[in-house]
Amino acid sequence: MSNIWIVSDSAEVAAQMLTPALALAGSGDTVRAMVTTDEAAKAVADCGVAVLRLQLADNRFESAIAVMAEQIKAAPAKAVLVGATPRGREVAAGLAALLDAGMASEVSEVRADGDAVEVKRYVLGGMAVSTLRLVAPACMSIAGGTFVAPAAAGAAGAVTTLDVPADARVSVESLKAVAREGVDLASAKRVVCVGRGLEKQEDLAIIEALAKALGAETACSRGVAEDLKWMPLDKYVGISGVRLKADVHVSVGISGQVQHVAGIRDAKVIVAVDQNENALIFQAADYGVVGNLYDIVPALTKALA
Amino acid sequence: MPNSIVCYKWVMDEQDIKVNPSTLELATAGAKWKISEYDRNAVEAATAMQEQHGGTVHALSFGGENLKNSLKDVLSRGADSVTWIADASAADADAAVTAKVLAAAIKKAGVPDLIFFGDGSADHYSQQVGARVAALLGLPHVGNAQSVQFADGKLVAERQLRDSIETVKVACPVVVSVLPAANTARIPSLKQILAAGKKPMTAMTTADLGLAADDTTPRQTQVSLLGAKMDRKNKIFKESSVEASVAALVQALKADNVL
Numbered sequence: 043m044s045n046i047w048i049v050s051d052s053a054e055v056a057a058q059m060l061t062p063a064l065a066l067a068g069s070g071d072t073v074r075a076m077v078t079t080d081e082a083a084k085a086v087a088d089c090g091v092a093v094l095r096l097q098l099a100d101n102r103f104e105s106a107i108a109v110m111a112e113q114i115k116a117a118p119a120k121a122v123l124v125g126a127t128p129r130g131r132e133v134a135a136g137l138a139a140l141l142d143a144g145m146a147s148e149v150s151e152v153r154a155d156g157d158a159v160e161v162k163r164y165v166l167g168g169m170a171v172s173t174l175r176l177v178a179p180a181c182m183s184i185a186g187g188t189f190v191a192p193a194a195a196g197a198a199g200a201v202t203t204l205d206v207p208a209d210a211r212v213s214v215e216s217l218k219a220v221a222r223e224g225v226d227l228a229s230a231k232r233v234v235c236v237g238r239g240l241e242k243q244e245d246l247a248i249i250e251a252l253a254k255a256l257g258a259e260t261a262c263s264r265g266v267a268e269d270l271k272w273m274p275l276d277k278y279v280g281i282s283g284v285r286l287k288a289d290v291h292v293s294v295g296i297s298g299q300v301q302h303v304a305g306i307r308d309a310k311v312i313v314a315v316d317q318n319e320n321a322l323i324f325q326a327a328d329y330g331v332v333g334n335l336y337d338i339v340p341a342l343t344k345a346l347a
Numbered sequence: 348m349p350n351s352i353v354c355y356k357w358v359m360d361e362q363d364i365k366v367n368p369s370t371l372e373l374a375t376a377g378a379k380w381k382i383s384e385y386d387r388n389a390v391e392a393a394t395a396m397q398e399q400h401g402g403t404v405h406a407l408s409f410g411g412e413n414l415k416n417s418l419k420d421v422l423s424r425g426a427d428s429v430t431w432i433a434d435a436s437a438a439d440a441d442a443a444v445t446a447k448v449l450a451a452a453i454k455k456a457g458v459p460d461l462i463f464f465g466d467g468s469a470d471h472y473s474q475q476v477g478a479r480v481a482a483l484l485g486l487p488h489v490g491n492a493q494s495v496q497f498a499d500g501k502l503v504a505e506r507q508l509r510d511s512i513e514t515v516k517v518a519c520p521v522v523v524s525v526l527p528a529a530n531t532a533r534i535p536s537l538k539q540i541l542a543a544g545k546k547p548m549t550a551m552t553t554a555d556l557g558l559a560a561d562d563t564t565p566r567q568t569q570v571s572l573l574g575a576k577m578d579r580k581n582k583i584f585k586e587s588s589v590e591a592s593v594a595a596l597v598q599a600l601k602a603d604n605v606l
Contacts, residue, residue, distance in 0.1 A: 104487075104488070107482065127508075128491045128506075128507065128508045129491075129508060129509075131474050131490070132478045132488060132491070132524075133478075134475075134478075135442070135473075135474070135475035135476075135482075136478045136482040136488060138442075138443065139443070139478070139479035139480075139482035139483050140482055142443070143443070143566055144441055144443055144566030144567030145442065145443070145473075145475060145566075145567075146473075146567065147472070147473040147474055147475060164575060165471050165472070165572070166361040166364060166373075166471075167361050167469070167472075168575060169361055169364065169366065169574060169575060170364075170573060170575055171572075171573055171574075171575045172471075172569055172572050173570040173571045173572075173573075174568065175567065175568045175569075175570050176566065176567045211487045211517060211518055211521075212487050212489075212515050212516075212517050213515065213516045213517070214513060214514070214515055215503070215515065215516050216512075216513070216514045217511050217512075217513050217514075218512045218514075219510060219511050220511055220512060256606075268528055275507070275528055282466070282467070282472065282527065289605045290600065290605040300361065303577070310603075311600065311603050311605050312579060313596065319583075324581065325579070325581065326577050326579060327579055327580075328579045328580040328581070329580065329582050329583075329584065329599055329600070330582070331584050331592050331593065331596060333589060333592075338589055338592075341589045341590055341593045342596070345590075345593045345594055345596075345597045346606075
């Protein structure tokens with residue numbers, strides 16, 4: 043007779059987390075949710091799950107940590123699943139600390155193991171998989187796209203409001219929306235990703251031409267975004283950046299360090315183009331063409347037109 | 348004049364770790380150790396803050412016996428002094444244990460104005476310890492920080508969120524976790540390297556910190572750690588011309604139904 047909690051500031055991830063949460067629920071267990079938007083409340087309630095809709099006085103998810111911990115502690119809790127948005131990751135860790143619980147970050151698999159929970163996650167830059175066992179309350183964060191939301195069904199769950207006071211210590215000076223160029227990369231079906239093999243920023247034009255011919259979004263390796271600043275930070279693919287779920291991923295001029303490969307490993311088909319036949323990227327690819335990207339990329343663009 | 352503590356982790360360099368292709372076991376013999384690169388961004392943030400506003404920068408770490416090999420390294424990167432806690436419990440420590448040890452050490456040293464963390468560690472990248480320490484100490488946590496400044500006696504930080512940049516102003520004491528994008532960690536100069544050895548290095552034990560056995564007992568157990576398999580076709584197209592290779596590639600993609 044335990045609760046399995048879903049906690050999120052994202053409607054999309056909250057709905058997706060219902061799948062592992064419902065799978066963890068044994069007979070007598072109840073799935074419950076705490077969310078911060080009406081959209082999230084509806085998405086979860088539509089699946090028959092009772093929801094606490096948090097009213098954040100200062101619009102900050104982080105301010106709800108103590109209030110949420112109190113809710114979780116009020117009854118036996120088997121697991122706490124938190125959506126791994128940037129705010130969510132911090133909230134999850136703060137919650138785990140107040141619950142004196144173990145927490146596994148950005149798990150790729152979840153399963154019940156008696157009264158405990160067993161999860162898997164990537165470590166060492168994506169080179170290895172760690173299988174962890176956590177006892178109740180087993181806390182974890184789950185990235186968007188890891189699970190697929192269940193279909194809405196049955197009678198809607200009850201939605202109750204819970205007020206969360208502002209954190210007086212933190213003053214928000216500004217909150218500026220960041221314009222997203224194109225589609226959210228994590229849900230893009232086709233991606234062309236460029237690395238430091240590209241010689242100059244102007245040459246991005248050939249990458250964009252290939253992306254257009256392929257009907258793909260463009261992305262880059264971390265160095266291109268962070269060091270060279272040729273593309274925005276939300277375009278870099280890797281273990282600390284975007285993790286792709288694309289049908290086809292074309293990697294151009296990327297050596298294939300494990301931290302980058304961690305971001306592409308879930309793609310259905312991976313194509314690599316690089317001039318170094320010993321580059322690690324070819325071990326991570328289904329198909330490869332070795333050679334000068336300045337010859338291969340335009341040829342590929344032409345062949346796809 | 349904000350005083351800072353910056354926490355760092357001494358980790359195995361993952362590039363030195365080999366995966367046995369048939370058993371998927373990890374071979375770590377001979378691996379070199381390093382200060383996690385994300386923590387170097389935290390040290391850099393604290394150092395840059397000191398250059399602008401004065402104050403002291405004290406480094407703090409929890410690890411195994413070989414943690415002593417990290418001391419001159421962190422001192423050469425800008426810290427004025429370092430406290431290190433080496434304990435056998437570090438081998439299996441999870442974020443819960445690490446946070447409790449660091450929180451105890453920070454309390455013992457006296458909670459400073461600013462406590463810096465990297466976004467996550469290079470080995471596990473759990474992204475938890477900073478937020479956990481803040482919760483344990485009852486302090487606000489400012490994570491995902493792409494820039495940090497000090498103004499009117501408060502921390503001003505820009506946070507990189509999913510669809511926005513949030514700028515917050517927080518009264519001290521405050522815990523801040525900086526993103527790798529926040530700065531470029533400087534390479535220590537020869538002068539810094541030579542001066543490092545003369546700076547204060549203090550060893551502490553978990554007993555010194557008043558920690559009980561339960562505090563250093565992890566809240567999760569690792570059932571296995573194996574190399575991640577990546578079963579890919581590894582087919583290289585090597586036709587007589589670029590055009591022919593590309594044509595063969597396109598044909599393969601069509602056969603896979605992804606075009």
